[in-house]
Amino acid sequence: MSNISRDEVAHLAKLARMAVTPEELDTFAGQLDQILDAVAEVGEVAGDDIPPTSHAVPLTNVFRTDEVRPGLSQDAALAGAPAAEEGRFRVPRILGEQQ
């Protein structure tokens, strides 16, 4: 049985930049528990001889040659931007942190 706490849901919501009400925290905590339990059941079916996989097709080493391909013009790149300035995407002030 997995058990995801209300605090963990609140933390995840913060990381995902989602505004979640206190009622929703209770609801999601319960729902996420059910989802994790369902996934855990699948894990039980797989034997030790079945490695975890992240991909359904058995392919490796799919590479591209290092050749320039045409991309977008500046206008096309910015066409869908809610705001642009000086050929750049304009975004709201970035608060309190710097990568």
Place this chain on the structure above:
Amino acid sequence: MTTTAELMDYAEVVERYDPVLGLEVHVELSTKTKMFCGCPNSFGGDPNTHVCPVCLGMPGALPVVNGTAVESAIRIGLALNCDIAQWCRFARKNYFYPDMPKNFQTSQYDEPIAFDGHLDVVLDDGEVVRVDIERAHMEEDTGKSLHVGGATGRIHGAEHSLLDYNRAGVPLIEIVTKPIAGMGERAPEVARAYVTALRDLLRAMDVSDVRMDQGSLRCDANVSLMAKGANEFGTRTETKNVNSLRSVERAVRYEMTRHAAVLADGGSIKQETRHFQEADGTTAAGRTKETAEDYRYFPEPDLVPIAPTREWVDQLRATIPEMPWQRRKRIQDDWNLTDEELRDLVNTGAVDLVAATVDAGAAQADARSWWVQYLNQAATARETELADLAITPAEVARVIALVGSGELTHKLARQVVDGVLDGEGDPDQVIEARGLKVVSDDSALLAAVDEALAAQPDVADKIRGGKVQAAGAIVGAVMKATKGQADAARVRELILERVGAA
């Protein structure tokens, strides 16, 4: 923003604490295209002109791995004596920040392509320190932010930010050391020497421009202190924005003195990112670090795993060049150089140029002398790098050969070199155009000698009387008459012959 942190005197720091370093170096590969799309990978350009749906993170766009970037990653791993993963995947590192339009960075997490290596680093006094490498993994660079409003483009007080994604998706290799402990007072020097060695190595491999000033080589320095005799590492800080080799050393040293003052005062170090301030050599607090858990890494579903075959890895292993410091050692032995002579060569950036000049037929002492002295001065005067001077090693070798055969004096040779540097052609063309050949025709010289002797009969008498050293005055007159284009030794011989003193 200036900080007025309390600092401890450095001597006291190393007396009371042992520093532990961890260095993370990001290297932008110099591939033609980005890591996951065919957009050009080049520095600069008008904003948002090297972009496409993949690197802009548009819905439905799918990445495809750049094969050359994977090759470079494996080669770097091999040069750092790493094991190469037989099978590894990319992972998504999730975070919200406008420098990554996808809202995740495609990176590698628990399956780096290269791991468990080491790099032997030579310090200034010749001591060799082995730095253990934890891993080298592949990822992509972020876009560039421009903060508008507030003072001087800084993030504090900015009203909004402008994003250019030309750099987003440029192939990056992140090289992470294991903790470097036990270096004591030399820790800052070791940090600089490590990044220097790594830069030299990557340059010799031709996988990156390794320009710290342009950000194609970046170093984050993790520093912590532990009290002497303690067994557990202290809390670390990670200093970013370290943009030169000298800054690496300064940043580590500064953090050591800052940590020590906090710890000695009974305080504790906050685990955080700090930003190095080039102007005054201090660091300022940045964001509190997210933990790895907060990035919610998971295997990238849009890319298939990479499984380098043994043959491929062996093939790449054969392309690893001689390590720069081994090459320097070999050159020092071959040419029988003192440590100081080698240092001059290395510091002026002349090693490759001298080697190429020697390959073109010059004696190494002559080649060294030209590059380290006259040409180095010329580079300084012209405010350029030695390697960027408009003269080739072959041309320098030609000038040296002409001096050797007596066709040029040293003085004339310098004029020839000046001509080449000024774009007047190769050495032979400059000699022809400027009429710089040594007057080696004895009859022409004899005429000048006779004239000089006739002009100074008293000196001629002195020489005849056995005062051979008086010939110097006549040599000077002849050199003046021939505008310095005569071989002084030959002139002297002719004078002595003429007065019958030979």
